[in-house]
Amino acid sequence: MSGDITGSDAWSNLKAHHEAIGEKKLRDLFTEDPDRGRTFTMDAGDLHIDYSKHIIDSETVSLLVELARAADVEGRRDAMFAGEHINTSEDRAVLHTALRLPADATLEVDGQNVVADVHEVLTRMGEFTDRLRSGEWVGATGSRISTVVNIGIGGSDLGPVMVYKALRHYADAGIDARFVSNVDPADLVAALVGLDPASTLFIIASKTFSTLETLTNATAARRWLVDALGEDSVAKHFVAVSTNAERVSEFGIDTANMFGFWDWVGGRYSVDSAIGLSVMAVIGKEAFGEFLDGFHRIDEHFRTTPLEQNAPALLGLLGLWYSSFFGSETRAVLPYSNDLSRFPAYLQQLTMESNGKSVKADGTPVTTSTGEIFWGEPGTNGQHAFYQLLHQGTRLIPADFIGFAEPTDDLPTRDGTGSMHDLLMSNYFAQTKVLAFGKTADEIAAEGTAPDVVPHKVMPGNRPSTSILAPKLTPSVVGQLIALYEHQVFVEGVVWGVDSFDQWGVELGKTQALELTPVLTDEAAPEKQGDSSTDALVRWYRDQRGRAK
Numbered sequence: 001m002s003g004d005i006t007g008s009d010a011w012s013n014l015k016a017h018h019e020a021i022g023e024k025k026l027r028d029l030f031t032e033d034p035d036r037g038r039t040f041t042m043d044a045g046d047l048h049i050d051y052s053k054h055i056i057d058s059e060t061v062s063l064l065v066e067l068a069r070a071a072d073v074e075g076r077r078d079a080m081f082a083g084e085h086i087n088t089s090e091d092r093a094v095l096h097t098a099l100r101l102p103a104d105a106t107l108e109v110d111g112q113n114v115v116a117d118v119h120e121v122l123t124r125m126g127e128f129t130d131r132l133r134s135g136e137w138v139g140a141t142g143s144r145i146s147t148v149v150n151i152g153i154g155g156s157d158l159g160p161v162m163v164y165k166a167l168r169h170y171a172d173a174g175i176d177a178r179f180v181s182n183v184d185p186a187d188l189v190a191a192l193v194g195l196d197p198a199s200t201l202f203i204i205a206s207k208t209f210s211t212l213e214t215l216t217n218a219t220a221a222r223r224w225l226v227d228a229l230g231e232d233s234v235a236k237h238f239v240a241v242s243t244n245a246e247r248v249s250e251f252g253i254d255t256a257n258m259f260g261f262w263d264w265v266g267g268r269y270s271v272d273s274a275i276g277l278s279v280m281a282v283i284g285k286e287a288f289g290e291f292l293d294g295f296h297r298i299d300e301h302f303r304t305t306p307l308e309q310n311a312p313a314l315l316g317l318l319g320l321w322y323s324s325f326f327g328s329e330t331r332a333v334l335p336y337s338n339d340l341s342r343f344p345a346y347l348q349q350l351t352m353e354s355n356g357k358s359v360k361a362d363g364t365p366v367t368t369s370t371g372e373i374f375w376g377e378p379g380t381n382g383q384h385a386f387y388q389l390l391h392q393g394t395r396l397i398p399a400d401f402i403g404f405a406e407p408t409d410d411l412p413t414r415d416g417t418g419s420m421h422d423l424l425m426s427n428y429f430a431q432t433k434v435l436a437f438g439k440t441a442d443e444i445a446a447e448g449t450a451p452d453v454v455p456h457k458v459m460p461g462n463r464p465s466t467s468i469l470a471p472k473l474t475p476s477v478v479g480q481l482i483a484l485y486e487h488q489v490f491v492e493g494v495v496w497g498v499d500s501f502d503q504w505g506v507e508l509g510k511t512q513a514l515e516l517t518p519v520l521t522d523e524a525a526p527e528k529q530g531d532s533s534t535d536a537l538v539r540w541y542r543d544q545r546g547r548a549k
């Protein structure tokens, strides 16, 4: 292979193959191979995955796997699992997979058995949440804690809030959780509505403990508590999750009430670390353990299954197939489960912070588009909003449908005889079918449609989708789903040659915001920021705030 994957034979072969298969319709592919609905399926853990409704045949799969091998996906995967410093721009290991290794495993990284460290923290989290849940840990006035408020942002928020919503049925100790992330004060104010300081515990979650939004919200929350219960109450109402003990202590939280993790856990890969403390408080350590086991099942599948049947590898390669060869810009993620309403937002950070890069790991420019844009809403809401564009628009948007056999809740249908969950799932199956096979002008005309209306009703079909099904939305299945996407993102990143584990692109905005804050608030500050647009916007804002010079 040449230095760049797009110069490899594997890439050229796929390009040529794309031209040939790009001519075909899914209808043709199903006619040529009537069994493909059985052939192109795979099982990983509890996940049953049908990828037959993709614009592929068996040759596509072989060529994609060849591409993955040319990019050394297997070698990079093994290097990740072994704790090598594959995050080269930050010189760090990437070991979220170690967070879910069983207690009896060992993994030495930089001379340290990280599994022992992981389980030491898990044990402390378990002890702490047991005390909270049993009512042994009480607030400063002796009240039981009934709400934990997680204050964090990015990876220190999106994971916990998504999993909390997904597993709301597993809340079993009368502890609720709320989440505050935005530096918009509206977020904290809304989260505190109706809360009694005496029964509220704040979890300040920040890997670095230097994130402006989190420290600002944490300080405001501290004021809210101290105003009600006095300075001495802080120790009973504030705990921290971080890798930075020094800063936690500077903030005024006793490090005895801090739960640690390590620099080899990226923020967007951290919900299975101590960052999941709010989730554990709500669902308990046993259910949290099942959540971790779910990740581990998919890790083992990813680590040991040949690429030809490897679910995260194949789905990642399909994402790359559309992105790099068909020019697709986005992938829709459509959970047919209201409880997964935050899953698309969670995946946005995972995929876009990981693979939104224009240079490769060696610093040279990429030579193909990188970074899929994930977006979506739960079905059936999306059907009544944006599916029109999926069905008849000009863009090719591959879609992931996620659904469950067993409902978390069910109710009878209108006539009282059916199940609303079955109705939900019939929409899931109908949508993937219509996206793939559409409806032709002839079929529409045959129904007696007026000729001038026919073109408007044509459903082109040939819109690819993956169907992901699981028996039920359990803690384990949530872990499995997350790991399924984590490893897809990894596979894409390896083929594109980027460092999927840094995020330098978010830094400049942060520093410029800090520079601009005094300009917005201090009348004496110079208004000039150097460009006429920002200058005029700042002037307008200062005018409105009565701070014009």
Ligand SMILES: O=P(O)(O)OC[C@H]1O[C@H](O)[C@H](O)[C@@H](O)[C@@H]1O
Binding pocket: 153, 154, 155, 156, 205, 206, 207, 208, 209, 210, 211, 214, 267, 268, 353, 503, 506
């Ligand atoms: O957990 P923290 O250190 O507070 O970081 C929170 C978030 O901030 C950053 O801007 C990063 O881009 C995210 O990856 C991270 O999850």
